Amino acid sequence: MGRRRFARGPGGLLALAIVFGAGCGGSGWENYLEDHAVNAERRRPGDALEVLALVQAAAAEGRRIRAVGSGHSSSEVAQPSAGHDFVDVGDLDGEMPWSFYRTHPERYVRIGAGTTIEEINAHLATRTPPRALFNMGNYDQQTIAGAFSTGTHGSGFDHGPLTERIVAIELVTDEAHPVTGERVQRLLRLEPENGITDAASFATGHGSFGDAGDPVRVMMLEQGDEAFDAALINLGCFGIIVAVTVETRPPFWLQEEEELRIWDPDALPDLAALAEENREFLQLTIEPHAMPSDTQGGKVIYLETIRRALPSPGTEPADRPRNREDMGRMLARIFSSGMLENISLSNPDSALRAIEKTFRERAEAPDYASRSDVVLINSLAPEFDATSIDIWVPLDKAAAAIDRIIELARERGTDGDEPLWEEWWHTSPLGIRFVGQSRALIAPSYDGPRVSIEIPLLYDISEGPRARALHNQYRDRMMRELEEELTCDRYGGRPHWGQRNWMTDARAEAMYGERWERWKAQYRRFNPHDTFANAFTDRMGLSGDTPSPGCDDADTSGDEVEEGGDA
Incomplete structure (x- = not known):
């Protein structure tokens, strides 16, 4: 046993x-x-x-x-x-x-x-x-x-x-x-x-x-x-x-179909209809910066990924075909995430053309089917290092929220000539996913289905502390401002707890109401002596007195250096 x-x-x-x-x-x-x-x-x-x-x-x-x-x-x-x-x-x-x-x-x-x-x-x-x-x-x-x-x-x-x-x-x-x-x-x-x-x-x-x-x-x-x-x-x-x-459920396969589309701010996509038609799986991958004028008409493009469940044929699962392999994945195996990040920041047109080529090749590739867990793995996490925020917005506000990110990218997007700490550039496309309702007290989708907007920024773990601190200044500023934008009343977003966020007790109460108080009551039951507390519970005001440890806590995510300092 x-x-x-x-x-x-x-x-x-x-x-x-x-x-x-x-x-x-x-x-x-x-x-x-x-x-x-x-x-x-x-x-x-x-x-x-x-x-x-x-x-x-x-x-x-x-x-x-x-x-x-x-x-x-x-x-x-x-x-x-x-x-x-x-x-x-x-x-x-x-x-x-x-x-x-x-x-x-x-x-x-x-x-x-x-x-x-x-x-x-x-x-x-x-x-x-x-x-x-x-x-x-x-x-x-x-x-x-x-x-x-x-x-x-x-x-x-x-x-x-x-x-x-x-x-x-x-x-x-x-x-x-x-x-x-x-x-x-x-x-x-x-x-x-x-x-x-x-x-x-x-x-x-x-x-x-x-x-x-x-x-x-x-x-x-x-x-x-x-x-x-x-x-x-x-x-x-x-x-x-x-x-x-x-x-669990009986085994099943998924058939993956992808289409390259143009984001039109004058005719936003009907995400509610699209999500209802594709309840099993739907994902959008959006490059928020407009393509160079000689590529896709200088428009913002996105990849629409739909996966439909099929009965399992009982055969061995097929690997993802090479012609559906992200070019970015192959580049990441050769170069570091930091090198790709620096290319995006210093030569954004080249990075955008590479993204367009990847999207187009994936859309033109034949449909692909395999066992569910094989098809669902499409993250670049094993090869790419990135930090990110993930904000869940109501379905009826999702298209407008995405359009706002695109608008900010157009208004504030940099061209590589600015000091590093003043950059505003999405070094990776947005990931848009559709999440059903949850019974969990503090699930961002507790009150109904929501659209998850993930905003990743490439991260170089090999760079020195000074260079990292410079990069962190632009990353942290971008992510914090975007979180504030998407969680305002206009868009009503709620951050993913496991990704970068700037949540406080007051913000959680505003977002979750009495559910937050109910969750805290259970927290006080299960952790009344702060045995399982940490820096997060300290920040949220959930813990008692912050401990006085014997060793320093080395959180390097928000290091600051003087502007113009040597990286």
Whole structure:
């Protein structure tokens, strides 16, 4: 009855969860961009009981402890506290058995928190009969716990964020007991009211479940909507997640069709009709800067990507054809992201012509079909490094919001002659995705479908600190001003929690109303002693006193240098 572990190669989680020896007599952590880094004590438990022991020790010593996954977040939401502990969940992976389902156990997979999306897909494909995830983002190297906890999403109004297929969350808590109010550390399984677990069977059977050391034997089950809906997007604040149960579906293929289109500000596209016609999957990739006058008539262009579900033919999945391979991906394998960024900033016409060529070749390529998880991976993340904001706007305001970004690009776009810190240039196209409604208390789409506008800017992790600081000045200014623009009343946007954002408690209250207060009530239940607090909760005013760590927190995302300084 033990869990089924997954083998990993160097390209999986271990290549992305960067841990290095540094200071404090322990180790350190940094995210995938190396722009958030701390000296903290790394712990790598092998099961939930070891996690429970770590949390009990942290609670007794008054230390903070935080789970980390792949580190694929450009905000500080996943960042541990300097001088404290972090839990590397890499060994909490693989499928875990569960004997207490009410019905249809074949529909679900109970999986370790450190399992990557890629590993889940590969595992489901080998099941008998095979299964598949309903949807996923453009990238598959995140751990499942980190992905759903921050609201990661795919595209298509038939699908909300990944949270919508999470049916149970297992976490180690340091909480105020909901009945007695006493401080307790425990292994807790959260489900909604009338969840998938038969509570009576669990009560009589979990004490003898599995082997003698199986963590299920000490697990508590809680079924209730309020705690579960809050925990769906928990931002790592409610405890150390050790496992989740995910709803799956029969395997399917997707057929991908792409069209090159012109953005006409005088006749904005009917995104509502387009999204309704393509509820399974729809994505737009928009270059917000107008093409040079000799290319596409000097217009703004975009790529419309539609994917339609097909029954699985039962054959091996086809790789993406070479003629559908992004030219940018091939360039990134040869050059660094920083070199491509510098080309975009110093010679924007050349960069725009390369983007037009890529869009045109993809649109002219034959339609492509393969297994769902193969087709859905179209992120350049393995080759490109980028930082980004992702703002979710109401459907009826989405076209106008996108047009506003294009208008700002026209008004403020630079030509490469300005000082670096004064640049205003989109070094990567916009990604427009369509996200269904979510039950999670603080999901940006809690009140209905929304359109996600992702604005990525290339990022060079190889450059020196002074050059990085200069680049960060223009990146931070652009992203912050664009966030302010898209979250104003005119467009009503809400930022993605796991990407760069400038959220505050007051802004969250304005965006989420009483749902934010309800979420904070659950936060106070699950984290009353700041055991799972970090720089994000400090910034949001959720934590108590900011800790005085033994080592400095090296967040390099906002370094400032004097204008005109030597890079």
